Amino acid sequence: MLRYYIALWAAKLSLVALKITKHNGTNFPGIVALRICPDFLTRVAKPETIIGVTGTNGKTTVSNLIKDALAVKGVQVLSNSHGSNIATGVATSFMNGVNIFGKCRYKMAVLEIDERSVTKFFPAFEPDYMIVNNLTRDSIMRNGHPEYIAGILTKYMPAKTKLIINGDDLIACSVSPDNERKYFGISRMDTDVEECINLINDMMICPECNEMLKYDYLRYHHIGKAYCPNCGFKSPECDYLGVNVDTDAMSINVVEKAEPLNETVSYKLINDSVFNIYNVVALVALLREIGYSSADVKEMLEGIEIVKTRFNEKQFGTYTFIRQMSKEKNALASSRVFDYVSSRPGDKELVLMMNCLGDTKTWSENMCWLYDCDFEFLNNDSIRNIVVTGERAKDYYLRLQYAGVPVDRITIVPDEKDIPSGLKLFPYSNVYLFYGTDSLELSYVIGEAIEETMKKKVAEGGDR
Amino acid sequence: MRIEVLYPEICNLYGELGNIRCLKESLPDAEIIETHIKDKPVFLDEEVNLVYMGTMTERGQVMVIDALNPYKDVIKERIHEGMPFLVTGNAFEVFGKEIIEDNVKVADGLGLFDFVSRRSSIQRVNHLYVGDFRVSEEETIKVAGFKSLFGYAYGPAFECKLFDTVLGYGANEEIKEEGIRCHNFMATYLTGPLLILNPPFTKWLMNELMGAKDAVPAHYDAAMDAYNYRIEEYLRPGKGWKYH
Numbered sequence: 001m002l003r004y005y006i007a008l009w010a011a012k013l014s015l016v017a018l019k020i021t022k023h024n025g026t027n028f029p030g031i032v033a034l035r036i037c038p039d040f041l042t043r044v045a046k047p048e049t050i051i052g053v054t055g056t057n058g059k060t061t062v063s064n065l066i067k068d069a070l071a072v073k074g075v076q077v078l079s080n081s082h083g084s085n086i087a088t089g090v091a092t093s094f095m096n097g098v099n100i101f102g103k104c105r106y107k108m109a110v111l112e113i114d115e116r117s118v119t120k121f122f123p124a125f126e127p128d129y130m131i132v133n134n135l136t137r138d139s140i141m142r143n144g145h146p147e148y149i150a151g152i153l154t155k156y157m158p159a160k161t162k163l164i165i166n167g168d169d170l171i172a173c174s175v176s177p178d179n180e181r182k183y184f185g186i187s188r189m190d191t192d193v194e195e196c197i198n199l200i201n202d203m204m205i206c207p208e209c210n211e212m213l214k215y216d217y218l219r220y221h222h223i224g225k226a227y228c229p230n231c232g233f234k235s236p237e238c239d240y241l242g243v244n245v246d247t248d249a250m251s252i253n254v255v256e257k258a259e260p261l262n263e264t265v266s267y268k269l270i271n272d273s274v275f276n277i278y279n280v281v282a283l284v285a286l287l288r289e290i291g292y293s294s295a296d297v298k299e300m301l302e303g304i305e306i307v308k309t310r311f312n313e314k315q316f317g318t319y320t321f322i323r324q325m326s327k328e329k330n331a332l333a334s335s336r337v338f339d340y341v342s343s344r345p346g347d348k349e350l351v352l353m354m355n356c357l358g359d360t361k362t363w364s365e366n367m368c369w370l371y372d373c374d375f376e377f378l379n380n381d382s383i384r385n386i387v388v389t390g391e392r393a394k395d396y397y398l399r400l401q402y403a404g405v406p407v408d409r410i411t412i413v414p415d416e417k418d419i420p421s422g423l424k425l426f427p428y429s430n431v432y433l434f435y436g437t438d439s440l441e442l443s444y445v446i447g448e449a450i451e452e453t454m455k456k457k458v459a460e461g462g463d464r
Numbered sequence: 465m466r467i468e469v470l471y472p473e474i475c476n477l478y479g480e481l482g483n484i485r486c487l488k489e490s491l492p493d494a495e496i497i498e499t500h501i502k503d504k505p506v507f508l509d510e511e512v513n514l515v516y517m518g519t520m521t522e523r524g525q526v527m528v529i530d531a532l533n534p535y536k537d538v539i540k541e542r543i544h545e546g547m548p549f550l551v552t553g554n555a556f557e558v559f560g561k562e563i564i565e566d567n568v569k570v571a572d573g574l575g576l577f578d579f580v581s582r583r584s585s586i587q588r589v590n591h592l593y594v595g596d597f598r599v600s601e602e603e604t605i606k607v608a609g610f611k612s613l614f615g616y617a618y619g620p621a622f623e624c625k626l627f628d629t630v631l632g633y634g635a636n637e638e639i640k641e642e643g644i645r646c647h648n649f650m651a652t653y654l655t656g657p658l659l660i661l662n663p664p665f666t667k668w669l670m671n672e673l674m675g676a677k678d679a680v681p682a683h684y685d686a687a688m689d690a691y692n693y694r695i696e697e698y699l700r701p702g703k704g705w706k707y708h
Contacts, residue, residue, distance in 0.1 A: 368656030371479030394690040
């Protein structure tokens with residue numbers, strides 16, 4: 001126990017030292033704690049209720065939504081929203097949650113859980129609830145494939161954890177079949193299809209009998225409602241089903257299986273992308289499961305600010321400039337963004353600046369994911385110029401040709417700092433700068449350079 | 465020209481269906497036959513110019529072995545008759561003797577080649593790769609790519625290697641021999657869209673093995689540009705080749 005307290009105090013001192021020296025080491029105290037006391041996560045006092053959020057995409061958004069929703073009701077929770085979702089980040093959060101005597105100051109924790117790191121988390125702590133938002137292809141190097149991640153979650157998930165699972169994702173549904181669970185989902189939408197139009201669908205065959213699955217509807221990739229024509233296997237009925245999605249009124253109705261028939265509650269949407277609509281339904285399901293009434297949940301959602309789709313949008317004359325996150329190495333997340341952006345109104349110019357800058361320093365980015373990702377969405381007449389750049393510019397150039405994008409709509413700019421020179425800046429165009437987690441910092445620098453170029457062009461009257 | 469893709473609903477990880485896309489665009493008149501897991505492969509009874517199978521999940525490996533096991537003697541015959549095969553990533557392991565995970569045997573392979581696959585359920589093997597592919601007594605061409613796997617393969621089968629490793633590991637961390645080349649059967653641990661990344665190899669495959677004498681890989685200039693850059697980049701002195 002002495003070792004634990006030494007670890008705790010050393011971690012707290014390191015936090016003070018970081019603040020004094022104005023360093024931003026969000027994981028450092030956790031590193032210190034785990035180095036001194038490897039079972040720190042087991043020993044540290046924890047809140048009475050722990051809510052985990054895992055899955056490939058949307059962990060941060062859903063965790064923040066839960067935190068914000070609870071804040072509307074005055075509930076402060078311990079979270080790792082300012083740290084990372086791996087062991088050192090969670091250790092830092094738990095360390096922050098206790099005083100120097102080791103007593104926990106919070107009743108509830110909301111933790112974003114990296115799905116690959118559960119091997120280090122459980123059973124050091126056991127979430128009472130765990131949202132499994134989706135399981136899709138991610139980094140090939142780290143995550144392999146979604147079935148592998150589902151296997152890891154199943155192997156390590158504590159038996160007591162109640163799962164809140166996306167019922168429209170059959171890979172997520174396969175996690176920990178013996179755990180108590182509730183499913184959430186969204187009923188058929190106007191944009192759904194019956195045959196997959198994406199390059200990847202990781203749920204094409206029945207897990208019971210290997211027959212090809214049929215889909216009542218597919219939203220994207222393997223997300224949808226499936227059944228097996230051979231053995232009767234099918235997607236689960238959702239306990240919380242989003243219906244009547246209205247992106248004009250920014251509202252969704254949620255039907256609860258446990259409610260009397262036809263009783264639905266309308267909730268506010270916080271964003272109009274399908275990813276974020278799922279996030280809202282997941283939030284509703286979780287809040288209802290931990291005991292809030294529908295009226296409470298409605299009030300909580302009303303209290304959360306709408307996240308603008310174009311949250312990084314700026315206007316210069318007739319030009320619109322948008323910084324758009326598009327996670328590198330994540331074929332599905334990038335496909336969703338490409339689909340969304342290509343369907344937006346108006347002419348567009350895109351800058352694909354998602355290169356893994358870290359990989360460039362240590363080895364070379366594994367580019368296999370480009371051929372899982374639907375660059376075909378970018379073969380669209382409204383997209384008039386696509387700038388490819390950086391170390392992997394030639395790979396993107398080739399991929400876009402495979403997608404059918406005419407070569408006269410692709411501009412190669414080898415050095416990122418020269419990106420503005422590759423823009424055509426047609427009047428009234430929307431310029432999107434796609435950046436990944438690795439190129440986040442660079443995106444601010446390049447974004448400013450693009451803005452300056454736009455301002456100059458506007459001053460010269462070139463935007464009309 | 466007929467190309468049979470085995471089990472694309474399962475064997476499709478890591479962008480490897482890009483290999484078929486490359487052939488489809490390079491050979492626009494080719495018939496692409498997609499054989500599903502419950503169907504009998506066409507190549508067992510009919511001539512095809514290439515059989516392709518790519519990376520799959522670990523559960524997928526067991527399903528594929530079960531599906532092909534009844535035909536293993538015929539597959540052996542086809543290989544010895546010189547039917548062209550291209551097998552990438554862990555599809556390669558299907559053709560060995562057994563698959564061992566965390567020191568426990570999880571599957572018997574088809575046993576067509578003398579090697580055993582050993583993998584970890586947690587640790588991934590990730591590295592860049594450059595190898596030499598011999599096209600004649602005098603000439604080799606460079607092949608570049610990625611390995612992203614759970615383990616390695618061991619056994620005498622690699623004496624008939626597909627590539628001589630220049631950068632990276634061979635079939636395992638102890639050897640430089642990568643993959644198997646037996647008659648026109650070619651199998652490699654390399655993952656991803658190998659044919660898109662390596663237009664010289666693809667051109668040889670189409671011209672010399674598949675009988676499309678004048679075929680040129682799709683988007684050839686852009687592909688060659690990316691290929692030349694990749695080879696130079698990977699072999700640059702001091703360049704790291706392992707993922708950390």
